[in-house]
Amino acid sequence: MSTDTQWQKMLTSKFASGVLLICLLLTGICIVGLKDMGLSSDYKIFFDDNDTDLQTLEQMDATYTATDNVFIMIKPKQGQIYNVETLSLVYQLTDRLWQIPFSSRVDSLTNYPFSWAEGDNIEIEELLYEEDQLDLARINFIKRAAEGEVDLIDSLVTSDGVYTAINVTTLLPGENHKAEILAIMQAVEADIQEFKLRYPEHSFYVTGLVTMNGAFFKAAKADFTSLIPLMIVFVLVAAGVILGSAQAALSILVVLVLSLLGALGLAGWLGINLSAPSVSAPIIMFTVIVASSIHIISYVKRQLILGHSQFDAVLSSYQHNAKPIIVSHITTIIGFLAMNASDSPPFRDLGNIVAFGVMFSLILSFTLLPRLLLWIRISTKQTIVTNIFERMNGLASIVICYRNLILFTFLPVSVVFASLSFLNETDDDLIKYFNKSVPFRAQAEEIDQHFSGLYNIGYSLSSNQDNGIFSPTYLGFVDKFDTWLLTQQEVVTTDSPLHRIKQLNQLINGDQSQFYQIPKTAKLAAQHFLLYEMSLPFGKDVGNQVSFDKSSFKLTARLKNMTSVEMLAFEARVTKWLQQNTVQGITFEYSSPSLIFSHVGQNNIFSLLQGAFIAFLVISLALTAVFRSFYIGILTLIPNLIPVGAAFGFWYCIQGHISMGLAGVSAMAIGIIVDDTVHFLYQYIQGLKRGLTPEQSVISTFEHTMSAIVISSILLVVGFMLLSSSSFEKNAQMGLLTSGTIVLALLFDLIVLPAIVLKFMRRLPQYAGQPHLTLDQAK
Structure with a gap:
């Protein structure tokens, strides 16, 4: 049976109708899984359940009170905090914050338990027990007490007396983490808003782990509710303008929406929730699927313009595009599946959801889309866009004429830029997970100027015996450790019971x-x-x-804002000191959210880069198999690898750091940009098979394929640029760098790839058989 007959049967037979029905049914079953999908709001989603760093943190949280908190910094617009209005504000807000959901402890200047000796007794009272105590004498007393308290300075009060803070510790039941976080945040935001109105001469800043969790959720929700509708509008408008047909644009949208819903539903069945990183999956999915659909429909339109019937136009389009589209879908899936090398679940989820979407797109593009294209009416009028891209032979002639100049100038310059990619530093910064427009980041950075915000490490020092923390030997070691920590430039202050034990000894001995x-x-x-x-x-x-058994206590080093590299360097230095100075019988463990983020950030960067390398090898082998030529497989390395390297080289020039999100761009980009390489090479080889000279084959490829490559690349760039507007900085940087990579890849496909094939692939590969006839030639 001829190829033409097979395609005709695919479009018209009852068997094809049955296959379409089965595919739609399976897609519908997958879509039902949407009921199980939600948005995650816990920073712990960035870690596997068996992650040893996370387990250490949870063990410490089980031994001591959990570290989930809301930290509120307050500053009078003029002068110090030691005045009636500011202290009244702190007192009232402290009292109010006890009432927020899941509040287990509130620490502030006014409720600080101040100790003094009275005879043989120790008296303890809050610095401001009742608000009506607040007179000049009490204010002066509070100021003197605060300035002499080690546990207050740089923890809840700055040494210059200009800033104060309230720290709320929360204890979440964990039954519905998102609802619990949102309940806390709504209550805190309402209280802050009220106190801003009541005390307009004061500024308020909020940070903390609970606030960070809320920021993750808000960023994911904002992207999901704004970028996805924007992307749908973009697809409709762009496809309508490019194709000159609203119905053609709607047919693409049907495939898009079904692929999106099917992918998200399948993810729901598999227990995957969306999060700040993975919420970008629908946007990425949309751009990739649109680019593939454009190849099919633009060719249909071209055939209609030439006078073919709609059935023949659709049939010819699938004969012309089927193989490269299948290959491009598979390579894209491989690229995104490579993100499973990530050590962080949300980035694996991102890769898997996009891979699911591309899989649904592949199925629907060969079952549903051809039926839609036969039903709809596609205008045969030329559009401005198609008129521009129909004149691609001019560029082809330039490339043919100057191919040697291109190879010996453009290629070396690209290699130089690609070499710069190795100079990028692998680094991350927890606060900079969000862009500067997010209030959480702006306020966290301001707080860090005066207090230690999110960055700290808690050290659990165990004596390994009940009541062992009171041993002079144990306390002597802790005192030595505390003194050493305070000499480190990264440490703002330390927090432990050590000061209290020494102070109690002073009070008992007549102060x-x-x-x-x-x-x-x-x-x-x-x-x-x-x-x-x-x-x-x-x-x-x-x-x-x-x-509880007094066998250990926690000493917390409160740190300045640090990158992951700086945090890990500090961790290594402290660990080395502990190992060299620990007294026999004393053991230690340490952790904190900021520390485990530093670990997963660095590990994830390297694991994603390794995954990208594996994806690159697999894709190269796949192309070798598709074209049945090792030589062609090697040639594809140039237009696929160098643009990625050059993009990272440009990134070094403007940024210089590769973060946890950016490391995944290499795998994603290779999977995407290889699509155009496949389309070009496939059509070029088909031209050689038909007996065309290499120059004629390049011109033919430009005429029939390059316009779709340019259009799809532009759509990809715009789609990823939309992603760069995300408030979640990792997604924004991913969108920006991927857009740059696609632009460079397009330049390679337009200029360098034709020059390469003209120089190094002037003859058919050895496997070439009889020329493949298109529908036009058959007629």
């Missing part, structure tokens, strides 16, 4: 400064600390720093 030291015996230290615990006001227990 004489020379007794601000570790008690001489474990018994004394235990007695003092028990007395202190029993005197603490409600909500001020020491469970956030001391284990």
